[in-house]
Amino acid sequence: MGTPKLAVVRLVGCDGGPLRVDTRSGAKPGDARPAIVICHGFKGFKDWGFFPRAAERLALAGFTAVSFNFSGSGVGEDGESFDELERWSHQTISADLADLATVVDYVAAQGAPWLGLLGHSRGGGTAVLHAARDHRVKALVTWAAVCRYLRWPEEDIERWRRDGKLDVVNLRTGQVLPIFKGLLDDLEANGHGTLDILGAASRLRAPWLIVHGTADESVSIDDARRLSVASRSGGGDSELLLVEGAGHTFGVRHPWAGSSAEFDHVLSRTVEFFSAALS
Numbered sequence: 001m002g003t004p005k006l007a008v009v010r011l012v013g014c015d016g017g018p019l020r021v022d023t024r025s026g027a028k029p030g031d032a033r034p035a036i037v038i039c040h041g042f043k044g045f046k047d048w049g050f051f052p053r054a055a056e057r058l059a060l061a062g063f064t065a066v067s068f069n070f071s072g073s074g075v076g077e078d079g080e081s082f083d084e085l086e087r088w089s090h091q092t093i094s095a096d097l098a099d100l101a102t103v104v105d106y107v108a109a110q111g112a113p114w115l116g117l118l119g120h121s122r123g124g125g126t127a128v129l130h131a132a133r134d135h136r137v138k139a140l141v142t143w144a145a146v147c148r149y150l151r152w153p154e155e156d157i158e159r160w161r162r163d164g165k166l167d168v169v170n171l172r173t174g175q176v177l178p179i180f181k182g183l184l185d186d187l188e189a190n191g192h193g194t195l196d197i198l199g200a201a202s203r204l205r206a207p208w209l210i211v212h213g214t215a216d217e218s219v220s221i222d223d224a225r226r227l228s229v230a231s232r233s234g235g236g237d238s239e240l241l242l243v244e245g246a247g248h249t250f251g252v253r254h255p256w257a258g259s260s261a262e263f264d265h266v267l268s269r270t271v272e273f274f275s276a277a278l279s
Contacts, residue, residue: 041121
């Protein structure tokens with residue numbers, strides 16, 4: 001197989017703006033490969049830390065790896081600056097789902113014989129929602145996935161409702177990033193319906209690897225356990241992998257400064273899982 005090549009694609013996001021999509025593949029023209037679509041999390045983006053490395057490794061393993069920025073990510077053309085604040089401020093989970101559907105439709109139209117999803121943190125929850133309703137998704141891996149979206153303290157939610165916005169601080173850059181009330185309205189209106197992650201987990205039938213660090217400082221390990229229980233209760237085919245001592249990003253930081261033993265293990269198990277499920 002040839003060295004994976006990076007191609008950049010521009011699709012249209014649900015807000016009418018660009019969806020920036022990267023594809024990596026060693027396939028030759030006319031050589032259809034299984035595709036893995038990668039979903040970043042809250043305050044994440046396709047070029048954060050481990051995502052390009054994961055995409056490269058998946059491409060080397062014989063997949064077409066597809067990563068993209070959700071339209072509400074706030075990250076613009078340079079790939080890592082939060083300079084699309086209007087798009088960030090109007091983000092919703094329903095919009096994330098629509099963006100993911102657009103990317104999956106594009107990948108399927110390119111002729112991928114099988115599709116898998118890989119999601120981290122909030123993107124893991126969104127990947128669960130999509131996988132549960134799209135029969136084309138034949139395998140799912142989630143890293144440190146959330147089991148619910150509305151995670152803010154009640155006092156923050158009350159202030160959000162009162163002020164019409166909630167300020168979020170990006171600890172890496174120091175930026176204050178306001179989110180308008182549309183996200184809260186979306187979660188309160190749909191959190192027990194189309195945005196119910198645990199409900200989707202109970203309906204999911206594709207093979208699913210649930211990965212979580214035991215020392216995750218952002219998303220409790222209880223989320224992973226609840227996802228696993230929901231899957232089993234619905235008769236799903238899931239496996240729970242707990243990584244001892246690992247945090248939310250498995251020892252990896254942005255900008256990339258090298259891997260960690262925890263991340264190497266997670267990535268190896270992820271590639272093995274997709275290789276078995278999508279063969």
